[in-house]
Structures are given as C-alpha cells and as structure tokens.
Amino acid sequence: MPRDHEKESAVPTTDGSDTGGTARHMRADARRNQEKLLAAAAEVFVGSGVDAPIRQIAARAGVGMGTIYRHFPTRSDLVVAVFRHQIEECAEAGPRLLSEAGSPFTALQRWIDLFVDLLVTKHGLAQALQSDNSRFAPLHAYFLDRLQPVATRLLDAAAEAGEIRPGIHPYELLRGIGNLCIGHDDDPRYDPRRLITLLLQGLRRP
Template sequence: MSGSDEDAGRAAPSKRADARRNKETLLDAAASVFVTSGVHAPVRDIAAEAGVGLGTIYRHFPTRADLIIAVYRHQVEACAEAGPALLASSATPHAALGQWVNLFVDFLVTKHGLAAVLHSDDAGFDTLHAYFLDRLVPVCAQLLEAAAAAGEIRSDLGAYELMRGVGNLCIGADSDPRYDARRLVELLIAGLRRTD
C-alpha cells in the first residue's frame, strides 16, 4: 500500500467520525431547543444553537419529522448508555439511580413534545415507543437491581413500574410553571430507600 493509499484509508474513518460528531452536536442542539421552545421551534434556532448553517441541518434531516425522530432515538441512546457509566462512576448504586432518573426526566420532558408531533403517524410512534422500552427498561432494571443488592433500596419495584411512575409525574411539567415534576420525582426516588 502506498503512502497516499494509507492516508486515504485514515482520512475516511476520521471523516466518518467527524460527521458522526457533527450530527450528534446537531441532535444535542435540537433537543436543547425543543426543551426550551418546543418541537415547532424554528430550524434557524437549532442551527444557531449548533453553530451551523441551515443547509447543514437540512442535509442531515430533510424534514422536521426526520429531525424529531433522530432526536428521539439519540436521546434514548444517550439515556441507555448513561446507566452503566453512572453505575461505574457514582459513589453508590442509589446515587447512580438518582442521576439516571434525572436524565430520564430530561428526556421525558422533551419526549412529551415529540410524542404529540409523532402521534400523527401511529405506526411510526408505536415503533419508536417499543424501541424506547427495549432500550431503557433493561438499563433501569440494572440500576434498581444494583441498588437493591447493595441494600440501599427496597427490592419490590420493577423497572417498568418505576419508569411509568416517573413518566406520569412528568405529564404537564412543560405547561405549568407552578408544577415541579423534578421535585416530586426526587421524593419518589428518596422513598425507595430501605428503612430497616
């Protein structure tokens, strides 16, 4: 292999890594704008948050629906990957569970807006919801099992049940400034602690 062939071989993976990072930056920016301004926020606001031009966004995501679905999947993956990382880096499994639930709440606040837009395509929404459950229920279960095994929390609560409860506490949080869902979720997580 000649030197130029080796350079070309190294450039392709580097270019793919850069493109992946740029796409992740766009998705993070879109999620941030969706949280503060809703899913109907102008694309120019997302471009400004990401520090890119409008053309870059439309090149990656030709329609708003494409962008919304990509944000949804990106946030599910980030939440799924955070669980094991938090278990490895937190002082206790209960602390890791609390931090993960905070990330989950952030996702849910965004998700409620996404869900309203995506419900116009029920089959597509059902597929995304199944993906959400398949990726996040096992992560939550791992965190709950670790905290229960450490004797920090009661062991009679399932992952789906906890996630559903947290989700229900988050309903309406984005439309009522008097309602502090995060505070109620913190009380829920604190209430999991063993008292004996």
C-alpha cells in the same frame, strides 16, 4: 393508475449499527439536509409538539416537504431520529454512573436526573411517548428497548445492595417518571423533580 396507498416505514437510518441517524455514505447535500431537518424538527417539536404539520418543519428547515418524506417516510421515523441521540446518551450514562458513584442508589438517583433532563428538555419526547396514537409505537419501542435494560440494572444493583425495597418494576418506574415530566413547562408551580425525589424516598428501604 391506482393511487392505492400503502406504507411500510423502514426507518432506514435506524439499524442500530450507526451512531446517530446519519448514514455514513451519503451525498454531502443530503447529509446537510438531514441535519438541517433534524434540527428544525427538534425545534418545531418543542414549540408545536410532535404532531406539528410537516409543512411547518419543512419550512423551518428551508427544504421542500418531499425531502422530509424522502429521509423519513413516516412521522415516527423523524421523531425517532430526532430523539435518538439523546436517548442514546442517556442509556450510555447508566453503566458509567454505576461504576463511578459511591453507591448503587446514588447512581440510580443521578441517572434518573439525566433521564428527567432528557424528558424535560425535549418537550416533544414526553408528549410523543405519552400519546396513545399508534404512529408513535416505534418511538415507544426504541425508547424502551434502549432504556429499560439500563433502569433494570440500576434497580437490581440498588436492591442487591439493600438500599431499596425490591418489587418495583423498571418499566413502571420509567413510565411513571415520564408521566411526571409532562407539562413541566406549562407551570412554574410544578416541578417534577420534587415529586420524583419523593418517589425515590418512598422506594428506599425503611
């Protein structure tokens, strides 16, 4: 009887109301597995990229492949889940820095530092964001939904304070910094932070 495929992807644990990709009421073993899985996927993504074979992730987690498909019907669901925590933390840091730091520009600098940490620590994240493969669209969307508003607010504050020239679009900045972080670990001669510092310099009101 027809094996006619179909795929809908529900990202079931991504409804925005929970705090990190693990459902509240879940059998203990299932939750344990999900955690093992996320940890394993994170490691594998760093080592072999976000396109690593499902088998490899399953093996690393010590579970069957089916378990991955159960928890994360599409690869994107897994990728999003893996990076959700990190993205969340970064997003939350924005407003806090704005209220704590001496000036909006300082807050912006510090937040971008965190943003770079996010991309640099998790090699796979930058790769996935950069990939034009449509299967990472949901990650893209989640990433921007969460972080672009934060960047917008920081840039607006700095612009209002007259510290930077207006006109830079938050999306462009995030994406540019994201791009600069690609391949940071391939080569000791390349340190994205130095370039990002220059970029921010270029942004300051003369």
